Amino acid sequence: MMCVICRRDARGYGFAPRYIREEAPDSKQCSRRCQNITARLKGMIDPNKHETNALAAASMSAGAYVEEIGKTDLASWSEQEWATLIDVAVTAFQDFLRQAYADDPPF
Ligand SMILES: [Zn+2]
Structure with missing residues (x-):
């Protein structure tokens, strides 16, 4: 999960919106910080501007990594190169979201 x-x-x-009389699915979080963000959103977790921008940030970081290793044929990538690409993209996504919610709380 x-x-x-x-x-x-x-x-x-976790967060259960039904307890605050909101219509949204129950959800799970990793920390009090993310639980608080979910509570402020009242459980509504449809994609928002921060998530869309986080995907763009992840894409930029992943693209920079691909340029750095200089290999565009994915079939020639080592397992480590592939794992690093995923790590770069996921880390950029998570970092962007944390900063966006810190700078622009959703309430
Ligand atoms: Zn979290």
Whole structure:
């Protein structure tokens, strides 16, 4: 189960919108920080501007990594190169989201 905010492993935190009389699915989070963000969103986790921008940031970082290794034929990539690409993209996505919610709380 993944955290609905940052997509890391959920670690025992949750949010049930029905308890505040909101129509949204129950969700899991990784931390009090992400649980608080979910509460401020009242459980509504449809893609928002921060998530869209986080994907763009992840794409830019992944593209920079591909340029750095200089190989565009994915079939020629080593397992380590592929794992690094995924790590670069996911880390950029998570970092962007955390900063965006810190700078622009959704309430
Ligand atoms: Zn989280």
